[in-house]
Amino acid sequence: MGKAQHAASGTAGDASPIQEAAAPDAQAPGRPQAGGSSGVLQQRAVGPDEAVQLLDEHGTLRHEDTFSPYIEALDPEVLRSFYRDMATVRRFDTEATALQRQGELALWVPVVGQEAAQIGSGRAMKPADYAFPTYREHGVALTRGLDLADLLKLFRGVSNGGWDPRETNFHLYTLVLAAQTLHAVGYAMGISRDIATDPETEPAAVVAYFGDGSSSEGDVHESMVFAASYDAPVVFFCQNNNWAISVPFEVQSKVPLVNRAGGYGIPGIRVDGNDVLAVYAVTQWALEHARNGHGPVLIEASTYRIGAHTTADDPTKYRMSEEEELWKTRDPLQRLETYLRASGLADDEFFEQVKGDGDELAGHVRRATLALGGADIRQKFATVYAEAHPLVAEELAWFENYEASFADADTNNSQIQGGAA
Amino acid sequence: MTAPNLFKLPDVGEGLLEAEIVSWKVKEGDTVAVNDVIVEIETAKSLVELPSPYAGVVAQLMVAEGETVDVGTPIIAIGPNAAQGPAAAEPAPDTRAAETPATSAVEEVEALKPLVGSGPKADAVKRRPRLAAASAGPAQAASPAAAPAPAAAAPAAAKAPGQEPASSIISKAAATANRMVARANRVLAKPPVRKAAKDLGINLSEVLATGLRGEVTKKDLLSYQDQRAAEQTAAGSFWTPAAGRGAAEDPRIERIKVKGVRKATAKAMVESAFTAPHVSIFVDVDASRTMEFVKRLKVSRDFEGIKVSPLLILAKAVIWAAARNPSVNATWTGDEILIKHFMNLGIAAATPRGLMVPNIKDAQDLSLKELAVALNELATTARAGKTAPADMQGGTLTVTNIGALGIDTGTPIINPGEVAIVAFGTIKQKPWVVDGEVVPRWVTTLGGSFDHRVVDGDLSARFMADVAAIMEEPALLLD
Numbered sequence: 001m002g003k004a005q006h007a008a009s010g011t012a013g014d015a016s017p018i019q020e021a022a023a024p025d026a027q028a029p030g031r032p033q034a035g036g037s038s039g040v041l042q043q044r045a046v047g048p049d050e051a052v053q054l055l056d057e058h059g060t061l062r063h064e065d066t067f068s069p070y071i072e073a074l075d076p077e078v079l080r081s082f083y084r085d086m087a088t089v090r091r092f093d094t095e096a097t098a099l100q101r102q103g104e105l106a107l108w109v110p111v112v113g114q115e116a117a118q119i120g121s122g123r124a125m126k127p128a129d130y131a132f133p134t135y136r137e138h139g140v141a142l143t144r145g146l147d148l149a150d151l152l153k154l155f156r157g158v159s160n161g162g163w164d165p166r167e168t169n170f171h172l173y174t175l176v177l178a179a180q181t182l183h184a185v186g187y188a189m190g191i192s193r194d195i196a197t198d199p200e201t202e203p204a205a206v207v208a209y210f211g212d213g214s215s216s217e218g219d220v221h222e223s224m225v226f227a228a229s230y231d232a233p234v235v236f237f238c239q240n241n242n243w244a245i246s247v248p249f250e251v252q253s254k255v256p257l258v259n260r261a262g263g264y265g266i267p268g269i270r271v272d273g274n275d276v277l278a279v280y281a282v283t284q285w286a287l288e289h290a291r292n293g294h295g296p297v298l299i300e301a302s303t304y305r306i307g308a309h310t311t312a313d314d315p316t317k318y319r320m321s322e323e324e325e326l327w328k329t330r331d332p333l334q335r336l337e338t339y340l341r342a343s344g345l346a347d348d349e350f351f352e353q354v355k356g357d358g359d360e361l362a363g364h365v366r367r368a369t370l371a372l373g374g375a376d377i378r379q380k381f382a383t384v385y386a387e388a389h390p391l392v393a394e395e396l397a398w399f400e401n402y403e404a405s406f407a408d409a410d411t412n413n414s415q416i417q418g419g420a421a
Numbered sequence: 422m423t424a425p426n427l428f429k430l431p432d433v434g435e436g437l438l439e440a441e442i443v444s445w446k447v448k449e450g451d452t453v454a455v456n457d458v459i460v461e462i463e464t465a466k467s468l469v470e471l472p473s474p475y476a477g478v479v480a481q482l483m484v485a486e487g488e489t490v491d492v493g494t495p496i497i498a499i500g501p502n503a504a505q506g507p508a509a510a511e512p513a514p515d516t517r518a519a520e521t522p523a524t525s526a527v528e529e530v531e532a533l534k535p536l537v538g539s540g541p542k543a544d545a546v547k548r549r550p551r552l553a554a555a556s557a558g559p560a561q562a563a564s565p566a567a568a569p570a571p572a573a574a575a576p577a578a579a580k581a582p583g584q585e586p587a588s589s590i591i592s593k594a595a596a597t598a599n600r601m602v603a604r605a606n607r608v609l610a611k612p613p614v615r616k617a618a619k620d621l622g623i624n625l626s627e628v629l630a631t632g633l634r635g636e637v638t639k640k641d642l643l644s645y646q647d648q649r650a651a652e653q654t655a656a657g658s659f660w661t662p663a664a665g666r667g668a669a670e671d672p673r674i675e676r677i678k679v680k681g682v683r684k685a686t687a688k689a690m691v692e693s694a695f696t697a698p699h700v701s702i703f704v705d706v707d708a709s710r711t712m713e714f715v716k717r718l719k720v721s722r723d724f725e726g727i728k729v730s731p732l733l734i735l736a737k738a739v740i741w742a743a744a745r746n747p748s749v750n751a752t753w754t755g756d757e758i759l760i761k762h763f764m765n766l767g768i769a770a771a772t773p774r775g776l777m778v779p780n781i782k783d784a785q786d787l788s789l790k791e792l793a794v795a796l797n798e799l800a801t802t803a804r805a806g807k808t809a810p811a812d813m814q815g816g817t818l819t820v821t822n823i824g825a826l827g828i829d830t831g832t833p834i835i836n837p838g839e840v841a842i843v844a845f846g847t848i849k850q851k852p853w854v855v856d857g858e859v860v861p862r863w864v865t866t867l868g869g870s871f872d873h874r875v876v877d878g879d880l881s882a883r884f885m886a887d888v889a890a891i892m893e894e895p896a897l898l899l900d
Contacts, residue, residue, distance in 0.1 A: 098455075101431065101472050102428070312466060407550035
């Protein structure tokens with residue numbers, strides 16, 4: 001068990017100590033008493049109520065020996081910018097959702113509720129570090145310096161990517177669940193080899209983003225095995241937002257995911273994912289650990305998806321609004337605003353300005369999206385292979401015939417059918 | 422005056438085609454900003470609030486609450502509000518200014534599509550309208566964009582097979598065709614369903630298939646099993662003890678509503694039996710050579726993958742005999758006898774829906790192999806309960822294969838509109854006298870019923886003798 005996992009457990013504060021947390025499961029009939037005999041596995045080390053937290057939901061700072069120093073070193077301007085980033089991505093998310101509802105995007109993946117997990121982890125990265133996102137890391141994209149309007153190209157169907165990952169070290173969105181964790185480990189192993197070849201190479205680490213749903217996929221297991229075996233400089237950052245579309249977390253795992261780190265022999269940290277300061281601190285710690293050649297770290301950021309899985313999803317069909325209301329009291333923006341105001345680090349003027357800047361960005365995103373035009377399906381055929389291919393030509397011909405067979409063919413050339421005329 | 426902006430219903434899910442307007446959050450004359458919620462809609466997936474893509478004054482709500490409309494239908498007209506402000510200073514033009522966009526919106530909408538608000542609720546499932554087959558050709562030819570693409574693809578498609586010698590392509594094509602026929606005859610089912618059927622001892626071909634591609638689904642199998650089990654258990658408890666005396670409604674009498682196929686069959690049979698004076702005749706036949714012929718066909722390469730049965734030879738025999746005795750292939754109209762110079766050969770089939778008599782159109786033109794394929798298709802379709810009404814119309818003569826149920830013979834009732842029907846009894850080994858010696862032979866009994874108004878005794882006898890002759894010596898077909 002790594003140092004960080006000890007630290008994480010130890011910071012439970014008013015939470016119960018490890019042994020008590022493990023006790024209820026240990027009483028299951030027919031199971032050996034955990035810890036009772038030599039060679040019998042301890043059920044788990046980190047309980048479901050334990051997590052590193054530096055700023056609680058009331059906006060009060062909490063001290064933690066390992067991680068507080070990362071925050072104490074920060075300039076007030078940085079703390080304000082954490083808020084600014086979170087508010088910006090939330091405003092952007094609102095605009096993108098509206099654009100989808102207006103027929104300008106085929107789909108949108110809302111991020112509301114997960115801003116702290118994304119801004120905190122993204123801001124902890126250095127320019128040389130590299131992020132492998134899922135399809136929901138709009139906040140991380142912001143911290144990597146992307147023009148957020150570029151994110152919408154994929155969701156409008158006009159691009160297979162939308163940006164050049166080499167410019168910002170922010171990889172393209174991956175819609176295949178968990179596939180990016182393998183890519184991330186491969187990239188991290190490459191960094192190790194670069195350094196081995198040329199010791200002058202700047203040490204860097206990779207952050208592999210994934211969710212609680214992906215954690216059940218084999219790819220994540222393979223990634224962690226390889227990362228651990230090769231001491232790859234990778235931080236597995238799991239945003240456990242409690243819902244894999246309609247499957248609740250309780251179905252994914254009986255214990256907090258962080259405990260899986262123990263199985264791979266790597267450090268694991270469970271953090272309050274709605275506390276941007278704690279996320280920033282633990283990710284800093286993990287990235288340093290990785291960059292310094294100590295191998296991978298697993299971070300489980302406990303958070304909540306306030307909105308729908310995507311705009312094609314209706315969460316009222318599978319979960320109760322009481323749960324959503326409970327998590328709204330743990331809002332990541334609210335607690336930082338409370339703290340900033342209480343400590344005199346920000347005033348009304350600041351928050352007004354953030355709001356104004358957000359509206360301006362939203363306007364930019366709207367204009368940029370409307371200027372993108374419609375998708376051209378032929379372009380999809382043209383990029384299957386580098387060169388012309390008879391099978392693709394045949395399939396394109398079939399598709400053209402099929403499209404031409406509709407009475408309303410003329411009005412349906414674009415994939416986006418409705419929307420603003 | 423600038424025309425108002427029209428907001429068309431977007432696809433807010435993934436691939437949804439329509440949505441219901443649940444409630445409007447704005448009314449005509451309201452000022453809205455971009456992203457103000459204007460309407461709540463319900464799709465197949467969820468209730469969704471739509472934000473306005475335009476800023477301005479609501480000129481018109483174009484769809485009533487409760488209506489379901491297609492994606493792409495304009496639902497609201499939002500006019501520019503810039504003109505409204507200054508116009509307020511002048512009361513008279515203001516009224517006009519406020520009304521003009523609304524009116525023009527109505528006109529525009531009417532040009533685009535009839536106003537929604539009446540008519541029945543739309544179907545839950547809709548498909549994009551397809552061009553009529555007739556117009557598809559010219560439409561494509563007229564479209565310069567569509568034309569080059571298929572042309573470009575054609576050489577590409579031709580290229581790949583072109584690398585092989587022509588002969589191999591032909592033999593491959595033939596093999597493929599054979600496989601297709603074999604596949605067409607095989608009952609489709611997924612492996613777990615096959616296994617379950619095997620375990621339950623159910624012949625899959627007896628199960629009504631309702632799968633998308635005509636396959637027997639697990640549900641089909643289970644409902645068949647339920648029915649079978651019910652029938653078997655019901656057999657034990659069929660006889661019900663008397664419940665008491667004097668009951669007006671005896672519970673021991675089960676009432677089955679007569680409907681559908683049962684009703685149609687009853688009507689047709691009554692009509693036939695009581696209008697056409699039936700004459701029935703029977704003949705025993707040594708069908709051993711037919712059995713040998715069938716056996717040879719089964720192993721011949723030409724018939725590979727095709728199900729061959731003695732019914733095929735009988736069908737061919739009936740067609741052959743009808744040509745020699747045309748009056749059996751006729752219709753009685755009262756003042757005329759219509760002799761049909763074509764054979765739409767009806768095959769009586771017990772189906773899940775009841776008795777059906779689909780027919781093979783222009784059976785006289787089919788080769789033995791084509792006839793075999795047609796018989797298989799007819800049986801498969803009928804068993805699946807998918808026989809189309811057109812397949813049952815226009816029959817000219819019918820064969821009923823009662824032998825399949827192990828019956829020797831019977832007096833069949835003529836299918837209305839026809840004058841002859843042949844009953845094909847079971848074929849089994851029986852003692853038969855050949856050259857004064859009793860030998861085991863494959864023997865069957867052919868029965869025929871004829872409408873005496875058209876077919877007299879001698880003609881019916883000649884027809885049956887001709888059919889019997891073929892069954893005894895199929896080689897006569899070569900005649």
